[in-house]
Amino acid sequence: xxxxxxxxxxxxxxxxxxxxxxxxxxxxxxxxxxxxxxxxxxxxxxxxxxxxxxxxxxxxxxxxxxxxxxxxxxxxxxxxxxxxxxxxxxxxxxxxxxxxxxxxxxxxxxxxxxxxxxxxxxxxxxxxxxxxxxxxxxxxxxxxxxxxxxxxxxxxxxxxxxxxxxxxxxxxxxxxxxxxxxxxxxxxxxxxxxxxxxxxxxxxxxxxxxxxxxxxxxxxxxxxxxxxxxxxxxxxxxxxxxxxxxxxxxxxxxxxxxxxxxxxxxxxxxxxxxxxxxxxxxxxxxxxxxxxxxxxxxxxxxxxxxxxxxxxxxxxxxxxxxxxxxxxxxxxxxxxxxxxxxxxxxxxxxxxxxxxxxxxxxxxxxxxxxxxxxxxxxxxxxxxxxxxxx
Amino acid sequence: xxxxxxxxxxxxxxxxxxxxxxxxxxxxxxxxxxxxxxxxxxxxxxxxxxxxxxxxxxxxxxxxxxxxxxxxxxxxxxxxxxxxxxxxxxxxxxxxxxxxxxxxxxxxxxxxxxxxxxxxxxxxxxxxxxxxxxxxxxxxxxxxxxxxxxxxxxxxxxxxxxxxxxxxxxxxxxxxxxxxxxxxxxxxxxxxxxxxxxxxxxxxxxxxxxxxxxxxxxxxxxxxxxxxxxxxxxxxxxxxxxxxxxxxxxxxxxxxxxxxxxxxxxxxxxxxxxxxxxxxxxxxxxxxxxxxxxxxxxxx
Numbered sequence: 001x002x003x004x005x006x007x008x009x010x011x012x013x014x015x016x017x018x019x020x021x022x023x024x025x026x027x028x029x030x031x032x033x034x035x036x037x038x039x040x041x042x043x044x045x046x047x048x049x050x051x052x053x054x055x056x057x058x059x060x061x062x063x064x065x066x067x068x069x070x071x072x073x074x075x076x077x078x079x080x081x082x083x084x085x086x087x088x089x090x091x092x093x094x095x096x097x098x099x100x101x102x103x104x105x106x107x108x109x110x111x112x113x114x115x116x117x118x119x120x121x122x123x124x125x126x127x128x129x130x131x132x133x134x135x136x137x138x139x140x141x142x143x144x145x146x147x148x149x150x151x152x153x154x155x156x157x158x159x160x161x162x163x164x165x166x167x168x169x170x171x172x173x174x175x176x177x178x179x180x181x182x183x184x185x186x187x188x189x190x191x192x193x194x195x196x197x198x199x200x201x202x203x204x205x206x207x208x209x210x211x212x213x214x215x216x217x218x219x220x221x222x223x224x225x226x227x228x229x230x231x232x233x234x235x236x237x238x239x240x241x242x243x244x245x246x247x248x249x250x251x252x253x254x255x256x257x258x259x260x261x262x263x264x265x266x267x268x269x270x271x272x273x274x275x276x277x278x279x280x281x282x283x284x285x286x287x288x289x290x291x292x293x294x295x296x297x298x299x300x301x302x303x304x305x306x307x308x309x310x311x312x313x314x315x316x317x318x319x320x321x322x323x324x325x326x327x328x329x330x331x332x333x334x335x336x337x338x339x340x341x342x343x344x345x346x347x348x349x350x351x352x353x354x355x356x357x358x359x360x361x362x363x364x365x366x367x368x369x370x371x372x373x374x375x376x377x378x379x380x381x382x383x384x385x386x387x388x389x390x
Numbered sequence: 391x392x393x394x395x396x397x398x399x400x401x402x403x404x405x406x407x408x409x410x411x412x413x414x415x416x417x418x419x420x421x422x423x424x425x426x427x428x429x430x431x432x433x434x435x436x437x438x439x440x441x442x443x444x445x446x447x448x449x450x451x452x453x454x455x456x457x458x459x460x461x462x463x464x465x466x467x468x469x470x471x472x473x474x475x476x477x478x479x480x481x482x483x484x485x486x487x488x489x490x491x492x493x494x495x496x497x498x499x500x501x502x503x504x505x506x507x508x509x510x511x512x513x514x515x516x517x518x519x520x521x522x523x524x525x526x527x528x529x530x531x532x533x534x535x536x537x538x539x540x541x542x543x544x545x546x547x548x549x550x551x552x553x554x555x556x557x558x559x560x561x562x563x564x565x566x567x568x569x570x571x572x573x574x575x576x577x578x579x580x581x582x583x584x585x586x587x588x589x590x591x592x593x594x595x596x597x598x599x600x601x602x603x604x605x606x607x608x609x610x611x612x613x614x615x616x617x618x619x620x621x622x623x624x625x626x627x628x629x630x631x632x633x634x635x636x637x638x639x640x641x642x643x644x645x646x647x648x649x650x651x652x653x654x655x656x657x658x659x660x661x662x663x664x665x666x667x668x669x670x671x672x673x674x675x676x677x678x679x680x681x682x683x684x685x686x687x688x689x690x
Contacts, residue, residue: 236640237558238640238642251540252537253537253539253557383469
């Protein structure tokens with residue numbers, strides 16, 4: 001009896017730990033780049049394998065997109081939604097998925113980790129129509145080798161409750177002053193959100209000399225962290241689950257904060273009193289890429305999916321659901337029919353606007369300019385983020 | 391048919407005779423699965439946990455590099471944030487444990503000493519039913535209950551108090567935790583009180599003790615191990631939880647479980663996650679030693 005009871009007590013202790021490290025211990029396949037050059041890549045897509053396991057952002061794999069693909073190719077699609085880029089990287093490393101819609105802060109980590117393989121873009125018929133800056137952007141093309149095809153892009157906008165937040169904001173200042181709408185402000189729960197503070201500082205405190213919100217020197221980084229610690233006083237919650245965020249804006253627990261266009265569209269669809277704005281300081285944003293896993297079980301289905309996802313119809317459907325800009329401007333024919341001036345409003349071909357969005361990318365010690373390697377890398381961003389939340 | 395059965399019976403009888411003569415072998419075979427489970431699943435993973443805490447992570451690829459470093463433990467010691475989060479977590483675990491003990495004792499006492507058999511069975515069922523429904527459903531319910539325009543605030547407003555800011559506060563989490571683990575406190579206290587024999591109470595009365603004295607000097611000391619046993623559940627469950635801080639606490643008040651979850655699942659920094667996971671291991675070990683002194687393990 002005593003032994004059994006002692007075991008039960010130990011099991012209880014085990015439960016306290018189980019929250020931690022029971023899961024995957026991470027692969028240790030070394031840090032080599034994935035695969036060789038494009039010369040050794042397949043030159044045609046073979047027979048589909050009948051299945052496809054994807055990691056995607058919510059809204060990227062809606063039934064109106066997936067169903068016709070399944071009918072066309074016989075590849076049955078299963079989707080796991082990722083809530084943050086870090087989670088997507090983690091999921092990809094599990095080796096159970098064929099592909100991912102990775103944002104720019106995940107892509108280079110996946111490429112460097114050898115988790116994704118190069119793609120022969122000749123197999124993607126619509127690749128040539130993708131807008132020029134997104135054909136070979138640095139976040140998915142390394143040394144001229146393509147590791148995927150661009151899908152959609154957009155900005156992280158400022159959403160607010162139109163009944164409560166008056167006057168309508170045109171600046172991020174209201175969510176960084178530490179007092180406005182105290183307890184009802186939300187922010188994205190990921191270290192990458194530090195860049196949002198850096199974007200604001202870049203515009204409001206030129207003395208700091210911030211050139212790129214992802215390449216911050218110690219002083220610039222400290223200023224951004226301090227700003228977020230001020231913001232912490234007015235924060236109601238940090239969001240990572242879009243459904244919960246939609247709930248929060250509906251039931252009034254949250255009235256203002258950063259969001260994706262998807263939530264804005266969903267809430268407006270339910271006639272909730274919300275609106276969103278791209279503040280005058282600019283914004284962070286995402287440009288997402290479909291990438292194929294180096295352990296893909298269904299490589300042919302994945303290639304078929306990439307080709308399919310680049311077609312104007314699919315690009316238009318997803319852009320419309322998610323509220324994003326398509327990488328393939330030919331989608332505009334469909335989009336502008338659905339919503340007047342969609343492509344003008346979302347600046348699909350506006351190079352100037354595109355250049356003003358600070359697209360998510362992985363912060364590295366190497367600043368990428370003549371400052372050398374004095375920039376703050378992502379592991380320090382992660383630690384700082386824990387510190388900011390307190 | 392009959393002969394076939396006899397033939398089958400012979401080897402099985404032989405087998406039982408074989409084990410009868412070698413009792414030590416029987417004991418080993420019976421103990422092997424649970425012992426194997428303990429060593430392989432539990433102790434081995436604890437060892438991996440400990441080892442991983444001394445490894446580090448490649449910044450760019452996010453993969454683990456198996457070179458020895460004490461940097462993770464050093465960070466735990468020097469960085470104020472970890473002390474702060476540990477205090478918050480342990481504080482909440484203590485608050486929830488005390489709350490549940492205060493709520494559970496009268497209920498368990500009523501069930502054992504006052505209620506009729508039927509009422510007792512009904513109360514028992516009412517305590518158990520919440521345990522059979524999904525944890526996530528209950529957590530989401532408390533998120534809605536404590537929303538700023540949720541039922542709790544609505545009720546406050548109706549009686550002329552408030553409205554208060556309740557969404558994503560420590561108060562909301564305290565309510566949710568206390569509700570969630572209450573059954574784990576009621577059941578051990580119920581068991582402990584059931585074991586107090588009536589004869590002791592009668593003897594106490596016969597010797598001239600009043601009801602209060604009997605409660606204080608007979609019932610309470612005998613029920614204390616039950617409270618201690620229940621507190622192990624409420625304390626350890628709160629200590630390791632990361633879902634209520636996420637759903638009901640809105641990720642604003644970090645707990646140890648959240649730091650572990652974020653570093654393991656989101657930031658992908660397994661070594662640091664394992665280092666942080668050592669904190670609750672130490673805390674719960676100390677707690678178990680304390681509770682063993684009160685006799686919690688005899689009352690489970």
